[in-house]
Amino acid sequence: MSAVRLEGAVVLLGRFPALAGADFAVDSGEVVLVRGPNGAGKSTMLHLCAGLLPLSEGRGEVLGSDLGSDRAAVRRRVGLLGHDTALYGELSAAENLDLWARASRVDAAGVPGALRRLGVPEGLWAVPSARLSAGQRRRVALAAVVVRRPELWLLDEPHAGLDSEGRELVSGLMSEAAAAGAAVVLASHEPGPADGLATRTVTMAGGTVSADAA
Amino acid sequence: MSRPATGDPTTPTGYLGGPARTGSRFTFWLGAATLAGFAGVAALGLLVVPADDVQGDAVRIIFVHVPSALGAYAALGLTAVGSVMWLWRRSQWWDITAHAGAEVGVLLCGLMLVTGMLWGRPTWGTYWEWGDVRLVTALILFLVMVGYLSVRALGGPAGSVSTRAAVVGLVGAVNIGIVNRSVNWWANRTLHQQSSLTDGKLEDMTLLTLILAFVVAAMAIWWMVMHRFRIGWLERQLADRDIHQAVQARRAEAGR
Amino acid sequence: MWRDLRLLAGDIGLVAAKDLRIEWRARTTLGQVVPFALLVLVMFGFALNANRPTLELATPGLLWMTVLFATVVAVQRSVAVESTDGAGRMLLLSGMAPAAAFGGKTLAVAVQLLAVAVVLVPGVVLLYGAEIESLLLAVVTSIAATAGLAAAGSLLGAVVAGVRAHQTVLPILLLPVVAPVLIAATRAFEDALGTAAVNGWSWVGLLAGFTAANVALGAVAYGPLMEEA
Secondary structure: OEEEEEEEEEEEEOOEEEEEEEEEEEEOOOEEEEEOOOOOOHHHHHHHHOOOOOOOEEEEEEOOEEOOOOHHHHHOOEEEEOOOOOOOOOOEHHHHHHHHHHHHOOOOOHHHHHHHHOOOOHHHOOOEHHHOOHHHHHHHHHHHHHHHOOOEEEEEOOOOOOOHHHHHHHHHHHHHHHHOOOEEEEEEOOOOOOOOOOOEEEEEEOOEEEEEEO | OOOOOOOOOOOHHHHHOOOOOOOOHHHHHHHHHHHHHHHHHHHHHHHHOOOEOOOEHHHHHHHHHHHHHHHHHHHHHHHHHHHHHHHHHOOHHHHHHHHHHHHHHHHHHHHHHHHHHHHHHHHHOOOOOOOOHHHHHHHHHHHHHHHHHHHHOOOOOHHHHHHHHHHHHHHHHHHHHHHHHHHHHHHOOOOOOOOOOOOOOOOHHHHHHHHHHHHHHHHHHHHHHHHHHHHHHHHHHHHHHHHHHHHHHHHHHOOO | OHHHHHHHHHHHHHHHHHHHHHHHHHOHHHHHHHHHHHHHHHHHHHHOOOOHHHHHHHHHHHHHHHHHHHHHHHHHHHHHHHHHHHOHHHHHHHOOOHHHHHHHHHHHHHHHHHHHHHHHHHHHHHHHOOOOOOHHHHHHHHHHHHHHHHHHHHHHHHHHOOOOOHHHHHHHHHHHHOHHHHHHHHHHHHHHOOOOOOOHHHHHHHHHHHHHHHHHHHHHHHHHHHHHO
16 A cells, blocks of 8 residues: 655755655555755655655645645654654653644553553653653654654654664664654664665655665 | 746746836836826825814825825725735735735834824824824734735745745734724724715815825825836746746756 | 544643743743833823823723734733743644644733733722723623733734844834724723713723634635635
């Protein structure tokens, strides 16, 4: 099943075409690594696939919903890990995830399991997330993706800022998700731990997807 | 963002699919007629119309004041409609119209306030009268629309600015009614004369001049909104062309 | 229908509780907005030359002018909560109805403004020698006025969210629009404090109308604004 299909996608950030006609497709069960230098448009493409940015030109469909007419439906079904953690700094890890689960209408009972799965020590669950270390905050943000069990995982540099144990955890999560039928797209600007996982690698440059190699 | 498919994107006229100017044969004659109308209203209002029994020569201000008041509300009504149409249908045409209406409206609203105060001094003995509902409402309206223009000036992605401004336009349109209501109850001692047109006390010549002034004002507003609309439209086309070129340049980065 | 309304109410509560909990932890309202409001009362005392009759006459207006200042601060804080570290993306991705997000943020601001009013009213009693003749009218007016200020403030706060000049633009947009609240709440308090012979309850009706209109506007217009942020 097709999870993502972009044809000639143009996305403007202000007046800058961060995506300048990108063609990109992902099927369920795939783990696609998006490679490319800083500024190639990787993050923009992930945000577009999450339904967070409007499409200026071209066409796009994510999980069967059109990016032009129904971005709200897309947003409800994806999991996105961005550069920033999208956590409320004054709320603890547990409070953030509880709010997220309730607002997304998924079972909040899955929160402790997700935090454990990401290896966040129980002693830190009640600490305001602004006071956690960068690596712990990132684990909490990943736990938010896990809580939702999305059909499409969009991970921007998921291994950045994590120790080796954390990187292995993340890799394990991605394989599991793909095995369960979800599509996983991860962006990375350098060769690293993600390489072995990917079933496919594409390269981005100048706001376009330039090479699509198996 | 649709753009005309015809033409060569590298030359302005070709890409814009039409001449890159705001005037046309029609607006030229409309503008000429408006200028002639202004001269006519000035001649009639200053030389022919007799002084008022009560207000004296100050009555002549109504030839500017009343048409600019009605014009201000009409132009700002255009902004309100345009705001709704942008939020509802994302109509670029209405979005540009809303902006044009706001700029013309602020101008006329300012003119109404200044002439109102100039008239109030000899007639009421004061420039500003807090008890007058229409005056206070007009001032609040003026401030709301200045806020609208300041949001327009913020910059940012085209769609985002339009949406922000449209919400301000909508909020302003709804709340100006409540402002009017509240000032009405609050003041409840209005000095403003009832409509000069309907109380039957105007001289024939005065009434005729006022009607001419309305027509000329409507023509002037039409002329201004059309030009302002075309400026906005050309700005969009230009921005589209810049983006088109930026997309090409960006693709070139990738070596395509 | 009923189920939808219940879910909407639940989401509003979720967002309001979130904002209030964040405010409670950061102590912005209690630690900065309330002292600021009290300070304004004291400064007005100096500005009006501590003249008792003048102060008594001006009390309702000064009180609500101060709440208006507090509204600007509280709304700016409410906007900042969402823009820090991309936190607002959580509500956007959750798929929550924009009307619920608007309602929740409005409710949280209204509660904070009510807290400011609860401190200010005893403040004017102590500092300006005001006397409360109708406590019920004062309470109902405060609730209706703060709700209206919060609704208009939250909507216009979303208009300027993410814009660099938002701190200067917000007052320009907000103050003219809330002029009816200042007029109506001041008149109603003149009745409640017995400083003028007016019918305060009819002004409460106007406040309710203002609140209803701006809540409806927010419910409709918040979605497009969230999309653009």
